Amino acid sequence: MNKVRVGMVGYKFMGKAHSNAYRVLPMFFPQSVAPEMKVICGRDPVALEKARVQFGWEEAVTDWRELLQRDDIDLIDINAPSDAHKEIAVAAAKAGKHLFCEKPLALTLADAREMLEEAEAAGVKHMVGFNYRFAPAVQLAKKLIEEGRIGQIYHFRGQFLQDWIMDPQFPLVWRLQKEIAGSGSLGDLGAHVIDMARYLVGEFQEVIGMSDTFIKERPIAEGMTGLSATGGANSTEMGPVTVDDATLIMARFENGALGSIEATRFAGGHRCTNGFEINGSKGSIRFDFERMNELEVYFTDDAADVQGFRRVLATDSAHAYMDAWWPAGHTIGYEHTFTHEVVELMQAFEEDRQPSPNFVDGVRCQEVLEAVERSIEERRWVAISEV
Known part of the structure; x- marks a missing residue:
């Protein structure tokens, strides 16, 4: 083929x-x-x-x-x-x-x-x-963790913050309807952070969550594309918002690491703050997709007079996928994560194997999402093994 x-x-x-x-x-x-x-x-x-x-x-x-x-x-x-x-x-x-x-x-x-x-x-x-896995800076984070260079992982804190529906007159798009979307910020944004945590840290053991819907009803949308819509102030018909606007999660991983995740569409000034920080016994790494070509790295064994986070620009041929693009220092963007995703898919065909991430990862993420929803409903810690 x-x-x-x-x-x-x-x-x-x-x-x-x-x-x-x-x-x-x-x-x-x-x-x-x-x-x-x-x-x-x-x-x-x-x-x-x-x-x-x-x-x-x-x-x-x-x-x-x-x-x-x-x-x-x-x-x-x-x-x-x-x-x-x-x-x-x-x-x-x-x-x-x-x-x-x-x-x-x-x-x-x-x-x-x-x-x-x-x-x-x-x-x-x-x-x-799960396209965000395929940013070269995230691939570097994965490499540093797998090589043991930040040691035993203690903490994962992740966040996906947006602000595109803060206006109460923003129309009732499909992403705000549970019967179509499944959930709101939890499934749309939190799913990416959950997958990132699984990819970098490991499987979740238990979770507890809380959520809220700040705007309970919105004008019916006349048309929608992506994250934009028409209708809003021109519409007199209102409909209920049936998903969460914001969700907070605390978690424990199977390897003993602790985690916290925040997903919200009501963080004013945050267009796409999709980031994480991971702290280990030998160092730390942190990433923010709004600066997707950079990974901040800290190692505890650096000399005392130069200790601190350093900025690594993951744009030269030492980093995943970058030898196919531009000269060092010439950055790439959001669309490239999808290209790299398709590279993985086509290589899976060539090598006759399953691509990664696959439906197994989709199910594992869904297990965490469902455990969080049960936790919110029952106001308690829920083990992933329960769902």
């Missing part, structure tokens, strides 16, 4: 991000297996055709089931809203199609487990879209 023929369901925010990754990958990462952008799928034929031309897809269809019947489609890319993930993924697996699904994997843990079971039963490849 030298081509992976893709059928993609979704054409808005994540659809654009995935399309860009497929388009640029062969230019910067020429390898024996490459994606072929065959068919894009969405419900609005006019908007879909515009996206097809703009993004560079060969064809467009309005029913995702057509993709499963075609012999010229190998991979189904699912970046539609969360409530569509399970139905599409299960049907695609049964049809023998490989799977690439955005996070969170499903609305519930039970659905996520079913998706994994079906994918494994079908013997197809499956990947979940």
Whole structure:
């Protein structure tokens, strides 16, 4: 196989991000297996055709089931809203199609487990879209931890802070409706931090959480794309917000490390503060996606007169993926994390293995999300083994 023929369901925010990754990958990462952008799928034929031309897809269809019947489609890319993930993924697996699904994997843990079971039963490849793993600075953090250079891990503190819905007149977009999104800041933002913690520190043992919804109802949206919407002040009809606006989590990991996670859409001035700090017996590392090319590193064995956090610019060929891009010091951006994600997916095809992260990671993340939700509801610590 030298081509992976893709059928993609979704054409808005994540659809654009995935399309860009497929388009640029062969230019910067020429390898024996490459994606072929065959068919894009969405419900609005006019908007879909515009996206097809703009993004560079060969064809467009309005029913995702057509993709499963075609012999010229190998991979189904699912970046539609969360409530569509399970139905599409299960049907695609049964049809023998490989799977690439955005996070969170499903609305519930039970659905996520079913998706994994079906994918494994079908013997197809499956990947979940935790793109932030693929920033070179995060890859450096992983390397330092695996090499034992910060020692035994004591603390993980992570945060994903945004402010895009602070205006009470911001419309009721699908991300604020539980039946479509599953949860609010917890599943949308917290899922990324939970996955990052699992990736870098290890499995969660138990969690306790608290959450709140600050704005209880909003104007009905007239239209929405990505994180923007129309309606707002011009709408007289209101609808209930059925997800959390902010969630706080405390956690203990299986290796004994302690964790804290904050996910909120009400942190004024924070556009995309997705970061973490990890403290170990030999040093510390910290990262903020708003400065995604940098990792701050501290080692306890540095000489006393130069101790402190140092800034490492992860842009030269010593760092993951960077030998394919620009000269040292020439930074990359958000879209490159998706390109690197697709590099991993295509390499998995080439090497005939499961990509990472895959549906197993999606289920593990969903276990933590469900444990947090149960903790909030029952106001107690919940072990991951309980869910």
